[in-house]
Amino acid sequence: MAGALRVRKAQRTGSRKAPEPEPIEMFSDEDLEGGFEDVEGQDDVDEHDVASEADVDEADDDGDDDDKQGTQAAAASRPKHTAAHFAIPSNEEIQGLKETSDLYMNNVFKLQLDEMLKQVAAPYDRAESLEKALRRIQAIFAEIPAIPAQTLAAARATLEKRVGHRVDIHFPQPPPSDDAPLKYAFEAPSALNLVGSWPLRTAARRPGLMDVDVDVVMPSSLFQDKDAVNHRYFYKRAFYLAVLAEAIIAADASKSKRTLLHADVQYADVHGDRRRLCLVLRPKAGSDTDFSKAKAVIRIHLAHENGIFGGRLAPTRNNLRASHVLGTDAADAADEPTPVYNSAIQADSLRLAHLVFLHAKSQEVPAFAEAVQMLKTWATQRGFGTLTLDEPRGRQIVAGSESARFVLSMLLAHLLCGSDDGNAVQRRPKLSSGFSNYQLFRGVLDFIAKTGFSKPVFMKSQPQYGLQGSRLDFAPFANALVDPSGQLNLLADWPAQSVELLRHEASLTLEMLNDGADHFGSIFLTPRDLFLYRFDEVATVSLPPAAGVAGADRRHAALERLLDVAQQALGTRATAVAASYSVDACQSWTAEPPRVRSVHVGLRLDSANAFRQVDHGPAPESADAPAFRAFWGSVAEVRRFRDGRILESVVWPVSSLAQRAALPRRVLRHALTHHECIRARSSLRFVGDAMDGLTEIPSSLASSAYISDPSVQGFHLVRSTFDMLTKRLRALELPLSVIGVAPASSALRSMSTFVPGPLNIAGLGGTVPDVAAYMPVHDVVITLESSGRWPDDLAAIQSTKTAFYERLAQMLTAELDGAQARVRYDLDAGDQIRDETCVEVVLSAGFAFALRIHHERERTLLERVIKDKAEPQASRARATRALDVYNVRFDLAPRHHAALAALSHRYPALGDTVRLVKRFVRAHMLSPHVCAEALEMVCVAAFTSGERMPPATGAAGLVAVLYLLSTWDWREAPLLVPLDSAINAHHVEGAPVPASVPFPPAARAQAEQQFRLARARDPAVHHHAWYIATEEDSQGSTWTRDAPPAAVAEVIRRLATGAIEYLRGAPVLKSADVHALFAPSLGQFDFVIHIKPSVHMRYSEALAPDSSAWLRTSKKRSFRNLSEPSLKPSVYGAQVRAGLDPVAEYVELLLHLYPGTFRLFYDEHGGTAIGGQWNPVRAQGDAQFKVLLHYSSEPVEGRDRVTLNKSAVLAEIERLGHGLVARIET
Template sequence: MVGAKRKLSRAEGANKSARTEAEQPTVPEDPVEMYSDEDMEGGFEDLEDGDDGDEPEDQDMEDDEEEDGHVQGAPSKLTEPSESSAPDARFSVPSLEEIHGLKETSELYMNNMFKLQLDEMMRQIRPDFEHAQTLEQALRRMHKVFDSLPSLPPQSLPDALSSLERLSDARIVPPFADPKPREEAAYKFSFEKPSNIHLVGSWPLRTAARRPGELDVDVEVCMPSALFQEKDTFNARYFHKRAFYLAVIASALQKDAKLGMDVEFMDPEHNGRSTCLVLRARDTSSKEFRKFKTVIRVHAAHELGLFPLGRLAPNRNSLRGAIADAEEGSRLAPTPQYNSSLVADSLRMPHLLFLHSTAEACAGFAEASQLLKTWATQRGFGSLLLNGSQLKKYPGRQMVAGSENTRFMLTMLLAHLLHGDEPSSGLRGRTLHAQRPKLSFGYNSYQLMRGVFDFLAKHPWATSPVYMRAQPRYGLASHAEQVPPTSFSAASRVLVDPSGCVNLLAAWPAASVDLLQQEAAQTLHMLNDAESDCFRALFLTPRTSPVETFDEAGVVTLSTRSDDTVRRLDAGSARAYAIEHMLGISATALGSRAWNVAVSYSAPATTWALSEEPPALSRKVEFGVRLNAEHAWRQVEHGPPPEDAVSCTSFRAFWGDVAELRRFRDGRVLESVVWPVSNLDERTALPRRVLQHALLRHGCITKPSKLQFVNPTFDGLLDVKPDLAHRAYLKSPLEVGFSAVQGAYDVLVKQLRAMDDLPLSVIGVQPVAQALRSMSTFAPGPLNLAELGSEVPDCASYLPVHPLLLTLESSGRWPDDLGAIQEMKAALYERMAAVLGPKLPGAIMRVVYDRDAEAGETIQDQSSLQITLPAGFAFSCRIHHDREHHLLERLVRSSSGAARRRAQDALTRYDQRFVHAAAHHAALQALYDQYPSLGTTVRLVERWVSAQMLSTQVPVEAIELLAVAVYTSSAHTPPATGVAGLVRVLTLLRDWHHRETVLIVPLEAASRRAHEYRQVKADADRKAPGTAPADLRHITATSPPVTVTSTQRVAAEQAFRAARARDPAIHHSAWSIATDLDESGSLWTHEAPSVTIADALRQLADRAVAHIESPVVQKDETMVLFTPSLKMYDFVLHLDPAVHTRYAESLQPDSSAWLAKDKRAFKNLRAVRPSLYGNESRPGWDPVGEYVELLQSLYPGIFHLFYDHHGGTAIGGVWDNAMKKPHPFKVMLGYSSRPESKSNVVLNTEAILSELARLGFGLVKKVEVSST
């Protein structure tokens, strides 16, 4: 690791060397406040021998190749040096500029690959500004059209619309903003050709960045001042005249045949006041222009200074709403968004001049702006231009509510950090002194981008407004006298442009700004992680769906009814007002339960034909809630004490009849809301319940069904059907969860440690069972052993076995021979059974051998003590003797051939069973203590994998490591719900190129962090109960990432490359999951999954994520994810569920499997079917699993079997491809065959299937053979 420590002079010198003194622009002579080295720089890791990584391509950003074969930004063709070239010409000493570039790469970027990926991406997203001749031709033609426009005299609205129709020879509907103009309006509509025409926006700045869909080029037409009156600022009169002006221009552009453009209206801000024209090349127009994938947007503007700015201050009212007779608008509620839209129409050109000057002075400005825009687009900030086939190419893209101007806002924020604040008096009477610029003009694009992220993440937006410095040279002089800073006091988030008149965040709900801040903090967290490749997560992977980003997500159909007419009109649309209202209510209702609530809607900007009315905005929007896991599921809302009458009135008004006055155990008397729960599912649903109550009470929704969540559709997937659970278990697992098995474990451990009659005392008991770390797919219930064979049906009689490792006190009595050690273990198990019997009345003790145990085996551990407790749980105890490891290692070194392979197999089993399993369990248990949703995530992923009939194909430990990778990733905050964790694990499976890369999981480092978290919390609670940090898990910009060391990463990558070199066909370790406990990456995945299964899982995960992001809000839609298709199998063995001991775990169990058809125990209760297995408990007995193992041992290499061990009633089989081909006949062929020709035979599939049915008699109901 090379540290990134650099002095300011070196940084500026390195950047300035790229430009000559003659090229140096004038840089403002402001003092510069530099960020610290830690803020602005990262380290890099020399991965010269590492994996080259993936090309930075993504379907959401890549451009199609040009039809003539030219790809924009591609390097020119390289030529070989001629033989006559001098050696020093080919291998010359690097220039000073190249040395500076290499040094900058090593010091600034997180690793050496990041800079290369960044450069490659910039070639993809940078438009081809130099080859825009067809665009220039279209703009010149538009200018001619504008110059030839005829004038229209002032006239009433009906007469003006008639004149418009005569001009266009077709019906054109002006896009009037709300409130719509009345036909009898006193003001007149007229038209004069534009006084000025400007090219504005990002195109002339060269800060435009390609994104999904089309790129926009903005043209501004300035409306003559003679068309307006001073009173036009009120009641949307200006916007009505503006809409009529645009309609006249649209008619002329549409009629011009030489232009060859289709013209539509578009509302980029979704407020009815920013409507513009969109010009898109027709199919018959220039082929070169269509290939450019660019549209032209025409905006209408008024001249700077036309209207008094004091009248348009954000604390003034310009919409009288229902009070038409009001004499003075300032007495009404302010209309900041309306006023901001009107003023902003005159500032496009001054903003362009200001930004252009900044870009000239800062060489990295344009590229930094493009990086910021790309980053924001991938996170759902900013609208898109999608048309026709592009809507299908990018389905479901969402945009964060109110963030339509994100790209412009981020560019202005970058300029602000280069110029510094405006000195002025602040809000609430405070004086804001001018601060030095945060960023230097000498920074490169990466440093500038990082500086913006740092400011976004750390600035207290809720309490500290931001004022950009005035720029009088560009028409952005300060107007503090007319628009004082205190006029922005009502705004929740403030970023004022250099004119001091426009809040760039006026249309942003506070929740959307907070979400942007959290995304910036998370991005800084990724940039600080020098050991991980986060480039794809930063710039290439779209994360616009709330399902993929938030812990709770869903769809809400908003009520647009409102009694506050002024606020609704100010918002620009009923939907915008409803969203703002919903977010405010949600924030109050959830309080500390959630970090953030956000709303999103379709990202593509709405366009419509000139002859149509503007389409109504959909009231159905998506939302997401990022939960604070420390407080999300509390049952009591504490309100004010009764002495505070005003607060009590407000509290009761908000919560309604659920609020009550309560006395608590500590003596406090408070207004409170108590949310009762009866089981774990109801507790998990508390945030949803709170949110639904608040939104319904305050009119955000009209009925509960209008609020639909994704997470409830996954309920029940991890639970046994309630009526069956009550028959089979002493207590329902739905009510007690994992506490029942943990309680039984504690009882057993107490008795094991208390055994005094053993030759060696038990000094340690280490659990290694999934259920004892709360990660088994089903929480094991206490099986009613007394009712086996009667009330407990056979299909619910499965009794899982939970393995434990016992450590005995050190002693010289142990023999120094492997065979004798195994015999001594068996003897100790028998002695333990005798000692424990009296202490555990009703318990059943058995010394059992593994299923693969062999008679005469002397070196391998293969026995254990199985204990079935009367409480309904079974445990398996194995003695861990560390001397075995030394003896096995010595045997491996001293033997050869078959004996060495046997010894190596025994050593591998020992390590996995006694060393790695224990360490794995301990690490996961620590992580579960820190992240309670980790257990549910693992369980849901296991359920999903099993439902694909891949139960035997993927080790559970590998699934657990995938989940840990999600929780320790610096790409996002740890999920607080299991469904959010499931989606992210599926996303990881989709994006992980397992054939080319190793997945590195910092398991031990994460567990150490979890222990530290628990210790800090315990210390805080001990010093002052209740004052522990709200949630130490919440990622901030300064928290260090959890990662492996660079040495461990290099070792893991080297081991992966070596493994792939040895096994290019990937017969083993298709998944390589390395940890800081296992650098080989093959500990749990050496044998499974196979490369075919790994590839299939990636495809399934891709489809599953796309399906969930729809989003899924209906139960039957979710069940599609867990319902596999049987058409892909060559044959299917259908099982009888009545004799399947795990059928109770099925996704949709049929009661006919356990209830007698025509027999009743009572008049209202059907009797249980007669038992086949009787009343004897059989721990671990799974007849379907045994049957599958039997078939695989009898027919190795003939077929592959797939099934769901969680109650699946079908076994899918696929014939091995090699077995389908004819083979020469020979004796002892090894499988049933039939003649195919005189010398060849083929597999006799019919006979084999008959054998399978015979072997499964009583279990297999029928055999289905595929017809294809």
């Protein structure tokens, strides 16, 4: 055997002594002759004896004895306090306490970090079988017979004759021909080296398995200097790897105990490069080499001696001739530099040198290993770095970032070593070897966030570790981080957009670390690789076949070209563009190599520019005009603008708000099609397209039910009608003038699930189908001028307001043409001191409003009754209920509306996000249990959390809210929403909105204290499950005091978690997938009440309404020239029924009649099923019969007790729903 694998236990990382020049030395042939066999044969020898810690101790004898004696003497001189309850903290404890207070702001983060590091550490104590497997690999490779140099056909025949079956050799594209003059040979490896993170002890657990990397060094005699050209090196490499793979398979078949490995041989690419395949060995269960407990796989890489190709691998050299790649005459095409190709060859020669260098740094810096583990965990959760998975699991990898974990390790080492560039200050190390793991972690993130790698960053030369610096020209690379050898760009495979994404993620993480909130889970624990979460729009692009199979360089070039075209086309519409692809499962050796045929392109949009309709170009006579016209093609034109400018331009006409929202998709689709980056327009699918229509009713119903289609003008119609009504109210000659009109409706702040359309009142009962006859009522609060003529009695005030409403209704009917106005009482009216009346106004424009008068004196009188101890308890309770109604209607609702309306200007996508979130929650039949305002507050929290940039589209906002709901532990932590801070935050017009809005520290402390008190009073969480606090409302009681209950809160969390997993598992999101995401499950209900769709006034809002609900069906038509089937006859007639929702009122009636008997669930937006769950106490138990039991009961057979009479209750439910209920399913 020419060389052997170095298996050695890492030295103690606590020593700060400078390392020896060669801390990891290679054993010679004589040292390892039969060494593995001898060790393996001794059953009583521990695996660590290969390089025991005693050896390390002996190496460190100089000076250590004195230190030990001094330490022991100091310890002996200290007084012993064995009986004391308290002891003076040691120096280490004092340092730890100081470090915690200085670095982490609170000790919770430090405790979480320490616990995480324990969990991600590799299980080195379970690596006995792994080390045995490594020894047997060495024995197998040592016994492989040589194959003399010969043509490919002869070499393949020799190998197949030896193994007895056909051998697949995975050559890069284009493959070599059998009769080519290139000679293939095999000789035993000149060395085997254990490389990578495993011997460094910096390996960190991640989804899937960790990697134990073995470098097999191919003898230099197999290669010539010219083998760097035209894939010759990779062809020989592929043949050599095939011989190793067949040797492992043959060894298992031979059953020789000495070489029996019991492993499945698979393959995988290295850093996403199909030319650089490696072998992946997975253990078989039950064997003596079953190393599955190590949670790792063995990866066998191929390496060559550094320098055998001379200067051919410089980034500016060309090693792929056009005639070889394109199959044309070399004279017909220019040979450009091939930096990525050259780097792929160079990287195979430097793994051992990099290991030696990193090992030295880990010995010098005690916290190096833990800092690297933190960086690796952080990067993996964000999709940077390859994964070894048995199943893809929907994980995504940022394109080109497969080497991210190694790059981060090298970056940390770079910051600890300093640089060869710049002045004396710039050459100093940026991080100290005495820094803690957290300081090192922050230092690397800070460097990434602030460094533009477009100007090459050179690591300091390290000749003592075999990395002698040599300055080459790295200009061919868009970004460059040059290793200490000066030969390899560590970012060679990274597209520029992926580097920018890494910098962006580093910046976001630093902002979270500087925030007072607890973001530990978001930084280290929660996967953030899903592009739907990180970007505002995601396109799945099917690459052309040539780009997928024509070799790594052409694939890399095709991906970079796609990203460059996308970035140029979007311009200022997008602040970032990046690509990712799903993780491939590791394929079997005999299968075809997996190929990346599609990628996910993420777009982070700029809300201020993303939806503009005109792209301005250069002047027609300028030198840039031809390039502009060539880029845009047929859509480019010369236009004259109002300011007199004549420019090359591209105009994107739209006819509706939905088309305007889709403009970025339209622009990108045109650009990629025009530049042939995709095979066809159908090869490009957008998530936004799949989400379209979720908050719109069918166009056929909209055209017949509304005066104008609400999808064209959106909420402008209802707001303009409200503005008109406001002007008319102020102009009325009332006894007290109207001085204020405040909206308090979700539609008037553009946050209702559906855009309210102007209902065609004249068509009710005729052309307007009953399923689209619902007319929502929008709440408005009126403030009158002050007057001393108001009575000072609560009942009298309500009577006065009712009389005022009568007068107001008469005047509005007379002043507004076609308007209908009446005084309306609440459904539960009957309390004389509570506000329970309003003026309901139905305007001819097709909108309805409910006007309520705000009189401040009511609050004072109600609070006086509540505080008066002389008042009976019943009166005080009655006043409390009245005050709650007053606060919600006249204080909280208008203030909430004003705050959300202001935030919708700062965050333009907030309204669309709220609408989709409401649609999602209500589609899962949770309408009665979560109020709209609570969901709006959750959406604001997602926009201000700082865990991602504020979403610019509703789809991105929905995913952000789902992430928040899935990770929010509502039992243990409140949701702090910086509502006022977000409104008052300073923002420069045109600048990007900040990612986070910090919650004021004082308000945070108060809210957290109130939360702890609330949970202490109610540990079972019977009330206040969602604790949503703002700066002004630290008790979080505004909208979530009674709803959702704890059970529903847990259901929402599970729904959000399931939705994220569903999105993660969908490679291409289609409309059917989105509808499945919103489809409810009925299996968990004890009974289901099915509603007749034809009499459901909101059925048009259903996810997939069936036209048979409003159209007559006829088997045979009398005449062919008749129009489409006519509408079914109306049930509700021509009368305007503003606010009438029969299904909602039916549910309210059932809950009123059967309190505590069951819980009902339904979707207010057209849902035709009402799910019911019995109260288990009443349904499954029994009780002693007594008068006024409050629920329908029946005797328990054989016992003097009664139980809930379910059949009678269901029969009564069906009777009450006569005409509305189709059937009840149990």
